[in-house]
Amino acid sequence: MFSKIDVNGEARHPLYQKLIAAAPTAVAPEKSGFYERMVSKGRTPLYPDDILWNFEKFLVGRDGQVIQRFSPDMTPEDPIVMESIKIALAK
Numbered sequence: 522m523f524s525k526i527d528v529n530g531e532a533r534h535p536l537y538q539k540l541i542a543a544a545p546t547a548v549a550p551e552k553s554g555f556y557e558r559m560v561s562k563g564r565t566p567l568y569p570d571d572i573l574w575n576f577e578k579f580l581v582g583r584d585g586q587v588i589q590r591f592s593p594d595m596t597p598e599d600p601i602v603m604e605s606i607k608i609a610l611a612k
Contacts, residue, residue, distance in 0.1 A: 528572040537572065538580050543587035545570040547577060548601060555594040578602075584610050 526534040533541075546569070559565070559573060561593060566573060576593040580602075589605045597600070 522547050524604055537561055540590070541572070544579060544590035547590040547592040548552070548595065549592035550595055550599060550601075553592065555592060573607065580605055580609060582612065 528534060538539045540592075556573065564574070574593040578591040578593075578595065578597075580591070581590040582588050588609050591599075591602055
């Protein structure tokens with residue numbers, strides 16, 4: 522029923538091609554340091570728009586358009602995420 526898909530590289534799944542094209546960079550918490558920790562562990566992304574790690578999030582509006590992309594260390598309770606959701610629901 523489910524299978525693993527590629528989210529980065531030449532074999533990137535078409536869904537992620539569209540999500541990333543619509544939001545090439547992720548919003549991260551202030552003073553996050555997540556990217557630097559990944560690099561220090563040898564997990565440097567090949568391309569600037571690559572998915573960095575699990576739990577990277579995309580907010581998609583009712584119309585199917587990508588509104589925002591959030592880094593893996595951005596919690597759903599973060600005020601930036603909450604405000605983005607609030608604005609999306611008001612449309």
